[in-house]
Amino acid sequence: xxxxxxxxxxxxxxxxxxxxxxxxxxxxxxxxxxxxxxxxxxxxxxxxxxxxxxxxxxxxxxxxxxxxxxxxxxxxxxxxxxxxxxxxxxxxxxxxxxxxxxxxxxxxxxxxxxxxxxxxxxxxxxxxxxxxxxxxxxxxxxxxxxxxxxxxxxxxxxxxxxxxxxxxxxxxxxxxxxxxxxxxxxxxxxxxxxxxxx
Amino acid sequence: xxxxxxxxxxxxxxxxxxxxxxxxxxxxxxxxxxxxxxxxxxxxxxxxxxxxxxxxxxxxxxxxxxxxxxxxxxxxxxxxxxxxxxxxxxxxxxxxxxxxxxxxxxxxxxxxxxxxxxxxxxxxxxxxxxxxxxxxxxxxxxxxxxxxxxxxxxxxxxxxxxxxxxxxxxxxxxxxxxxxxxxxxxxxxxxxxxxxxx
DNA sequence: GGGTAGTATGTGGTCACTCACTTACTTTAG
DNA sequence: CTAAAGTAAGTGAGTGACCACATACTACCC
Numbered sequence: 001x002x003x004x005x006x007x008x009x010x011x012x013x014x015x016x017x018x019x020x021x022x023x024x025x026x027x028x029x030x031x032x033x034x035x036x037x038x039x040x041x042x043x044x045x046x047x048x049x050x051x052x053x054x055x056x057x058x059x060x061x062x063x064x065x066x067x068x069x070x071x072x073x074x075x076x077x078x079x080x081x082x083x084x085x086x087x088x089x090x091x092x093x094x095x096x097x098x099x100x101x102x103x104x105x106x107x108x109x110x111x112x113x114x115x116x117x118x119x120x121x122x123x124x125x126x127x128x129x130x131x132x133x134x135x136x137x138x139x140x141x142x143x144x145x146x147x148x149x150x151x152x153x154x155x156x157x158x159x160x161x162x163x164x165x166x167x168x169x170x171x172x173x174x175x176x177x178x179x180x181x182x183x184x185x186x187x188x189x190x191x192x193x194x195x196x197x198x
Numbered sequence: 199x200x201x202x203x204x205x206x207x208x209x210x211x212x213x214x215x216x217x218x219x220x221x222x223x224x225x226x227x228x229x230x231x232x233x234x235x236x237x238x239x240x241x242x243x244x245x246x247x248x249x250x251x252x253x254x255x256x257x258x259x260x261x262x263x264x265x266x267x268x269x270x271x272x273x274x275x276x277x278x279x280x281x282x283x284x285x286x287x288x289x290x291x292x293x294x295x296x297x298x299x300x301x302x303x304x305x306x307x308x309x310x311x312x313x314x315x316x317x318x319x320x321x322x323x324x325x326x327x328x329x330x331x332x333x334x335x336x337x338x339x340x341x342x343x344x345x346x347x348x349x350x351x352x353x354x355x356x357x358x359x360x361x362x363x364x365x366x367x368x369x370x371x372x373x374x375x376x377x378x379x380x381x382x383x384x385x386x387x388x389x390x391x392x393x394x395x396x
Numbered sequence: 397g398g399g400t401a402g403t404a405t406g407t408g409g410t411c412a413c414t415c416a417c418t419t420a421c422t423t424t425a426g
Numbered sequence: 427c428t429a430a431a432g433t434a435a436g437t438g439a440g441t442g443a444c445c446a447c448a449t450a451c452t453a454c455c456c
Contacts (some may be wrong), residue, residue: 031316045402049402052400088256117228118230151389152389154382155378159362160362168357170315171362173312175331184349191349233412243437246436247435247437250434250435254413284422
């Protein structure tokens, strides 16, 4: 038996690679301009080969949303469940995680959300609604644990907190400014939390 | 001479109507899904007729951006130039105007911004960058007039203030909630300004 | 030698845009 | 006043490019 052969069973195979490359394409060019041809070229196969692994383009997009959800929402759920943190600390860590994700993925979460909200794929819109709903729900319930929220209702606070990553996503996509981005992720985010929550 | 004949010279003709109908289509279905066919159907002519008035689809989209700019940015410039208002009042009015526009146009400004940031039409991306740049610039210079901005640099404050309309746009598009929207436009916006500016 | 991954080559449909021609007005010349 | 000329707006039938997806065939690996 060939022990030197490194099976790639956990670092999963083509399927994962296809999603990876698609992720990169969407990050640079967005949803609307994505073509099966581009994915195939980037993976280094022909279009037909993609259909060995996914039944349709929509299936690839849905897998991409899963990926995004894992990267954005899963860590946020963990932070929210961490009982070592005060509500304020939770909000701060969530905000920081969201902002970091926005920067690393070139604003993908927010832009996906808005592009997908127009998609003709019903399933995609449903998933995006769910994602946003979960996100706001998590922030809302933390807001309820928090002492004072400066008179904002929990839902209102949740929307306010979504605002910073949303604004950062838009400005950094169109007017990149690394120094500004770092200030926003760091001190600005922290102080912003300080203003709206005790 | 027929005095009762109401010439329609100022309420301009087809061209304006085409932009109006396109505006409605984009508001409901977004940029990416827009087809010349749909515009023609909505105006009540054939596709060919559209090309009497605009040389290309892109030209229609650019005219649409002009329309959006007139609706969003022009009033904001006026508010900023109104010397009867304190800086804080200016920020408050600008924020309210932006939020109202977002609600009336079903989140169009923000979503246009993100969809267009991926467009293959270079000119469109340039225009969107300019629009965002102007918007942030106006807020920035008001921030400079303001006494205290709670330690935020002017540019940082501008991004923070963009956040609320951005978040409202996303949530209202995907999870419409009229009562929440009204609270956000009214008391929440006012209180938010109170927090970040003196 | 059978299943998996791949290629080469379609195919039907859609889209922005074109074009020859018509229709309804308006302007102008005699 | 009228007929000829000019023009703005529109029609309907393309056209070529592109795209998601399909089908037939092939290389490779246990």
